Amino acid sequence: MMKIDIPTMRTQMSEGDQKRDAGLTEPDTITAIKELTYGPHGIENKFDIYYPVGTTTCLPTIVSIHGGGFFYGDKELYRFYTMYLASQGFTVVNFNYRLAPTHHYPAPLEDTNTLMNWLLIHGKDYYVDTERLFLVGDSAGGQLAEQYSTLTSNPDYANLMDFTVANVHFKAVGLNCGAYFIGQTDAINQDFPFYFGETISEQTAKQFPVESYITADFPPAFITTATHDFLKDVGEPLANIIRSKGVAADFHLYANPDGEELHHVFHLDQRNPIGKQCNEETLTFFRNFL
Template identity: 30%
Template sequence: MTHRRTRARFGTAAVVIGAVTAAAISAWKLSPWPSALVVRYVFEKDGARVLKALQAHAPGGVDRATGIRYRPHDEHALLDVYHPSGASAGLPTVVWTHGGAWISGGRANAAPYFELLAAAGFTVVSVDYSRGPASRYPTAVHQLNDAHAYLVAHADELHIDPDRIVLAGDSAGAQLSSQLATAITDPSYAAELGIRPGLAAHQLRGVILHCGIYHMEGLLTATGIVGWGNRTALHAYVGGPRFASSPSLAQMSMMHRATAAFPPTFISGGNGDPLTDGQAKPFADRLESLGVEVTRLFWPADLTPPLPHEYQFDLDRPEGLAALRAAIDFVWHQTGG
């Protein structure tokens, strides 16, 4: 009798464990949250490492104003502003949108880097936006557009020259910056997005794009852990079980949507980053075919050790420092400095 009860208990436990496991697997497939939280953890752990390394390069002589709300009643709509100490007039302004696969990252992740840009004579604005899976596309696009309008409206108090703006971004932030640049310079695309651009085309002097994504469908061709991470990010940001066939992917792909009116562009990527050959170089080619002024910064394929994704924030390598100097030169050149 005892053996029968034990076998019955084991049988019941096995059924329960099996049911729980099946439910967990089903939830993992249907909801982007479990995978997205894993990706976010990995990205934010690496972000903390990058920030610590950048702090050794932080300059003096820079003032900052943090946590400025650019959109009423939106807890995620915050920005930070950096400018040289003692600035009394509007300066050429770099508006930076952070990366993080649309599901991680934040406006303060590269604060010392923004201080270095500001020390070169610019006002630098780092903008937060809502991340997936809690918020889905195109929320971030609308938020960033509202941030641009806020900066123009408050230009005097923030030491911004509203007629000398350069958009910038890294990784997912480069995709977002390229998307906003297209909307600003192409009224039909802005209408498709349902936005009235916060910047006029003549105010946007250039775009800085580091390690970005410009052909969304291309992310789906990756395999292994990288492919899993790409699909996780798109599932979380675009949403829905059929995210891979969503028309939003084409709408987000500036490889197809940029026009000849796209602003002058500085574009870069590391030789060890698969996005360089698969995304950045083809987009540079596409812009040049349209007649857009393009400044490229790419590296030899055999450079050792290879430059990884987001290499530009590694200022302990000469290539990172070279990318910073090149970006500063680009801003001065495009803003008439």
């Protein structure tokens, strides 16, 4: 079973993220409602809502699930990316969730679900349109977005959980550089023991691989990866499974035109023209389902 040094990994990932975002400023074209609370778990249940300045009516709404290997990340690291999405005519929800190893599976899914229930009750006060919801996620967040979309589209799968899945439906989902097919060939805690724990309950084992529960009701999916993404090999197989159910699934392997390496979660870099292209094409895909 793989072991990782989580403190060291967090430090290294933070250094990379700070370098990526150095010098960026929040746009003055966005209204940002910050530090809202959707659940009982303190800072890990804080979230922000963004929408264009001058908004007076509910807009199509994107909920973003951040990445970070299930043990790292927060909404602050995603604010420039999600504010860009908001600048294109959407309300965007950017939230924290409980992280491993302090919190094990399914804590992030439970938190995502708690957030959805909050939005159903309070969203209209912040120009959230729960009838026109989209979901995006990358890396671990891509896996969570895939899994939560499966929960909301397959009642039999939802019945395997200890929580009641919110009554939401996603018009489409954007899955970027995600960690799919957990449990397809190895025990689900093979690569993520800090997330699933050293032992797996029978109930949890039944919930994987997620892909076996994807149905024709799964939302249309825009699936992206990059030439040097260490998870690039699982993107197209996921797209093929979704297509096999009769659901639209666009798969894109992005590359730098000069052949320079293009890495994991490249779309978060607001200075990267290929990342910008990816985000623009994701939103174009979403608009097809409004």
